[in-house]
Amino acid sequence: MNxxxxxxxxxxxxxxxxxxxxxxxxxxxxxxxxxxxxIVGGLSDATQGALGALSAAWATLAASSVARKASALRAFYAFLQEEGMRDDNPASVLPRPVTRRPLPKVLSTQEVDRLFALIEERVAVAHPAPADLRLAALIELLYGSGLRATELMSLPRRALAADRPFLILRGKGGRERLVPISDRARAAVSAWLSHVAADSPWLFPSGKTYLSRIRLYQLVKALAAAAGIAPERVSPHVLRHAFATHLLEGGADLRALQSMLGHADIGTTQIYTHVDSRRLVELVNSRHPLASMALHKPNRRVDDAASAS
Structure with a gap:
């Protein structure tokens, strides 16, 4: 249990x-x-059979409570698997009660512009601080490529090549995916690299290893506050959500987005279609062939005559 x-x-x-x-x-x-x-006698080495007993233990609970508990365990074992502490995710046997999935938090494009405007102001000086150059590279990769925080933190020093607008990542479940890297992100990383020790194995080193999730979280919160955005609305994961939502708003294909985000199931990616529903309604109203046809209005005199008879 320890x-x-x-x-x-x-x-x-x-x-x-x-x-x-x-x-x-x-x-x-x-x-x-x-x-x-x-209930199961310990989680670290629990098997699927052991976790199967949870369904009976949760039988009297509301669907929302079961969904939350199962979600916590699935996320916990996915974390252990991603960190190399388990080879499997035994939580796949847990129940999946039907509940309404919450929409992801997102930022507007105007709010993202404010973040980048502040970063550009800091790095546009004659001798920008290394911390600001690092922040520029971090935010460009978070929002510009939709990387998970863990993927970003653990990037090797030479992960990005000057002549290659993409990198290949091994994400959750050991799945490899191709991630596009913008010219802006490559330029930001190049500027930051001059401050990274040549013998460092990491792109974002810190002490004997790489920058921690907590530190990245703090940096993103501080940037949001400085840009006049409520810090509780912004996190590394929110920037990943913004990447996905804004790509979809710009016309990205859902399958392409699934590939870029590294989702095993397209159902996970489809959550972003709900965020974009207003734009889709506006698109139908303005672009559908019927939108250009005049709406037929009934002849009032005919209608009045018919009602009088």
């Missing part, structure tokens, strides 16, 4: 830094994970 406590702490740290989870969410996840650990 191993469980350590792993749960590390998982919740990731949820706070990468996902921007609130204090209440973290407390709920901790309670859910500890409760499940008590």
């Amino acid at each position: 191993m469980d406590a350590s792993l749960i702490d590390r998982f919740l740290e990731m949820m706070a830094a990468e996902r921007g989870a609130s204090r209440n969410t973290l407390l709920a996840y901790r309670a859910d994970l500890q409760g499940a650990a008590t």
Whole structure:
């Protein structure tokens, strides 16, 4: 159980830094994970068979409660798998009650412009601070390529080639995907690289390893506050959501977006179509062939005559 406590702490740290989870969410996840650990006798080495017993234990709970508990466990084991601490995700046996999925938090393009305007102001000086050059590279890659925080932090020093507008990442579940890298992002990374030690294995080093999720989370929050945006609305994961939403608004294909985000199931990607529903309605009203046809109005005199008879 001591191993469980350590792993749960590390998982919740990731949820706070990468996902921007609130204090209440973290407390709920901790309670859910500890409760499940008590039922199955420990989470770190639990099997699918052991987790299967949770369905019976949750039988009297509301669907929303079961969904939250199962989601916490799936996310926990996905984290262990991604960090190389497990080869499998035994939570696949857990129930998936039908509940309404919440829409992701997103920023408007105007708010993202404010973030970049502030960054550009800081790096446009004669001798920009290395911290500002690093921040520029981080934000360009978060919003410009939709990287997960863990993927971004652990990029090798030479991950980006000057003559290659993409990189190949190994993300969740060991799946490889091709991620486009904009000219802006490559230029920002190039400017930052001059401040990275030549013998560093990491693009964003910190001490003996790379920048932590918590530090990235703090940097993004501080940038939002300086740009006049409520810090609680912004996190590394929110910038990933903004990348996806704004691409879809610009006409990106859903399958292409799925590939760029590294989603195994297109159903995960489809959540962004709900965010974009207003634009789709406007598109139908303005671009559909019927939109250019005059609406037929009934002849009032005929209608009046018919009603009089």
